[in-house]
Amino acid sequence: MDIIKLKTQPAVHSAAAVVGQKEFEGPLKDHFHSHSNDDMFGQDTFERAEAEMMRQALTFAMKSGGCKPEDINALFAGDLMNQCTSSSYGLLDFDIPYFGIYGACSTMAEGLILASLCMQGDSFKKTAVCAGSHYCTAERQFRSPLEYGGQRSPTSQWTATAAGAVILTDSIGDAYITEVLPGRSVSSGIKDISNMGAAMAPAAYDTLSRYFTQSGKEIKDFDLIATGDLGNEGHGIIYDLLSADGLGPGQIYNDCGLMLYDRNTQDVHAGGSGCGCSSAVFTGYIMNKFKKKEFKNVLLICTGALMSPLTLYQGEEIPGVAHLVHLSAERSV
């Protein structure tokens, strides 16, 4: 599959990121729309908190873009919960045609690609994409309840309590989606749920190497190349593979899981993860940089690990997928 150069290049009309306390204490704190001191967002269960966070992210994105739900032709949303319930419950009241998607931590890029492709016809003028995750719901669903106090391994990542939402339009915005490259499922034998970075890295490399081979572009053509969220383990693997290909990733290549937290002062082991991690880094930090005209070209490669706790109990490997989106300050057509 080749890079898709979009004919109708959708504008990121507005964006919003809503995060938890730990994420608000990180290096990107100035880029988020709002946060919850206790990660509960005024709700009484972790799951309702996650759903409410998704609702707030989409509400802020619509508000800052001056949109009403009836203006939006379709909503693409997903999360990590079983049956994607944070999306379906949190976004229930919006009355927008709803497409549930599942790409694990790659959900934001999957949504951006699907929304962009659907906007190639003239059926959709405005679409919304929303993705999020919550540390407390993810821990109890994928590992063990917080009360259990399980020891974390050094390669484990910290699921971000964060949600991001964007409104895409066919008019103007701070950034434009100019190219997309959907990912393929790739598995390379990792079975350790505490080393998702290594499990997802082969998928990220598959997508990135296809992109650079086909496009003929170089690392220096971009202000930032952000995978998300491979964390320290996966970032190191991709860094080495890109270096071996002679691409010289240098400081331009970073990972959303490393950008969201300060690993020296915050206890997140290998870095951040979860649908909310790349969503918040994109809708908060990256879009702010575009707004301030500090970024001209960014590659966002969201990575997802497509396992469930049950498949791991049954001894299966962890397949990964990585979807790539090229964001530019100007339309290239």
Added chain:
Amino acid sequence: MDIIKLKTQPAVHSAAAVVGQKEFEGPLKDHFHSHSNDDMFGQDTFERAEAEMMRQALTFAMKSGGCKPEDINALFAGDLMNQCTSSSYGLLDFDIPYFGIYGACSTMAEGLILASLCMQGDSFKKTAVCAGSHYCTAERQFRSPLEYGGQRSPTSQWTATAAGAVILTDSIGDAYITEVLPGRSVSSGIKDISNMGAAMAPAAYDTLSRYFTQSGKEIKDFDLIATGDLGNEGHGIIYDLLSADGLGPGQIYNDCGLMLYDRNTQDVHAGGSGCGCSSAVFTGYIMNKFKKKEFKNVLLICTGALMSPLTLYQGEEIPGVAHLVHLSAERSV
């Protein structure tokens, strides 16, 4: 949101349905590509059986359409498992750009709509959609393990062991997707996991009534209007609501959950359900009828219940969604 009349009307190039033993004993047995006597599809766990069934459905659809994986630009797939693992594991080997979707039992129609919309640009020439479910995996995930032998309530439905796959192209086929109408999430207070038909019926009615109001069409313009899968409870509700609107649904309105099994001789209570139910009825029965030129116009309205066991434990309602696809024997543009 209005009905979307597609400009590029994708052809259903080929289709295949793979089912379990009980489904093969039902009234539609002659319409399926293959079946497994013991529902295990040669695998050693129910989950692997479900994944293998998905793999077989896509393989048969590609084979009967004379396609190779490299011909297919994108694969849209989903199932009922936590984190959609039947799709991601079953379809891992195909090396096709992969979009995971989650629409519960509405997955086939969600996939058909997304694939059709993505084919409006000229980026995608050929796409695949695959959806499935397995009775044994669904029971242990959503209700209780089979070994427990729980009593089933009269309104409960039987999750179909079935998978369906289609290849859509921009060339010719036995049927064409001419119109689509994406569904909105609708909740109306049902909290009973054993009465999903009633929980999904409001979403089906929301989509159907928008369709008939906007299109000005009548029931008699169709050979079949199939919701899927509301079962006996939900079918009765929709029948009454369409009758009250003066539409006179008569024999033309049916439900995939009622079509897949013979409720008089097969112990399925209110009828079939699961992603595989509407997928197999569509890819098996409906497409065969198009192939034999017995159908000219069909409305397929796949319905999904967007809850998880956890949200029900927490006292939440069950939201539903219903996506509509209009299939015609000829392109209307």
